[in-house]
Amino acid sequence: MATSKTPYACIGLAVTLLVWGSVWGLFYAPAETYMGDVQRIMYAHVPTAWNAMLALSFAFLCALMSLWRSEMAWDNRLEAALEVGVVLSALLCMQGAIWAKPTWGVWWDWDPRLTTTAVMVFAFGAILALRQFVEDPVKRATWSAVATVIAFADVPIVYFSVRWWNSLHQLQSSPETVSKAFHWPLRINAFGILFLMIGLISLRTRVAALRREEELAPPLPETAPRRAPIAEGARS
Template sequence: MRTAGQSRLSLASVALGVVLLVAGSYWGLARAPPEIFMGDVQRIMYVHVPTAWNAMLALVFAFVCALMFLFTNDWKWDNRLEAAIEMGVVLSILLCTQGAIWAKPTWGVWWDWDPRLTTTAVQVFAFGGILALRAFAADPMKRAVWSAVACIVAFADVPIVYFSVKWWNSLHQAQSTPDTVSSAFHWPLRINAIGILFLWTGLVALRARLGALRLRGELAPPDGGPPLVTR
């Protein structure tokens, strides 16, 4: 009963996220004015920037899950860790794709080995590598410990991604603040950011549930008796 309620809550979160994302995108595409230099191409920012914020949040959550698993040995944190890393990788790949589509008309190239882009590529491969590691490790405990440790190591890149535009001379623009962005652009950015937040939290909860079911199958005794892990 508790599981069914949690699943419904997760689905409601996903649905709310979709509604907000549609509303924010409509505002950004149809109601917000074009930017003075980038024109209509700037409208890509209403999905690119919220994706970037949420990719980082998902990976911060993965880092917290990794620490919690190592401290508590509770399987629910391993399930959440796997879900958050998968979400973080999906959002990071999406972020790079949106960025490339924006870069072509503004920079003239799809990709440049600039510090922000390079560190983001490292982020994709580092966390994608952890998912690959998990796929190869058959023993659930080794898989959980190795991926938690690897996540803590890979997480070192996340603040580097964030500060790369401040630390190095970058083609990518520095972080914007409400003071440096016209108020006409605020709401589509905020609505889409909150929409993606609801979307990924709901999806991570569902993905963690999937991980828990798989783990229960892995840890079940071969004679068909009760599973050793019920979380």
């Protein structure tokens, strides 16, 4: 069990970068021509989107490795990456809703990206739920890896079907046109969330590893003090 301080260093660096990038984005970057100040949400939203995709792609990689090598280490990483990916995707949906309200006038618009993200939250969140209900660690590892592979393969189909479905009603203008002045806060925050994600995933992997250790070798019953209450309970 590695107990190095690397995750904490990552998280510390991430916090520094995020504060720097956000202050720049909020107070020093110029307001966008059409979007006005609302555009500043993008400095948090776009980096979250990139890193959510990255975390879930890493989960997919872990699932493939877990199926191929059948090592518990990959299952621990899978659990960590799935959870971080789901949290980031859920956060992404909330930011998207907050951005949609002043821009499109509604909290939720059936924009393909927003909708696909919501579907992903449920698809990958369900795998985390599945893990809660399977006691056998080997089966849990295989099943969640299989489910992750299938859910990941499903994401492009969901995206295209929603895009097709929605494009029949309206065409959405995309806020991707970012000019030079907006690049720096975006990049700094992207690296900030990247380091935060790495730190959180590695810390969460340790939690998973410790739990797995407990499952595979449960704490031995202590001899004298533990027995008494059990015997009492059996008698009553």
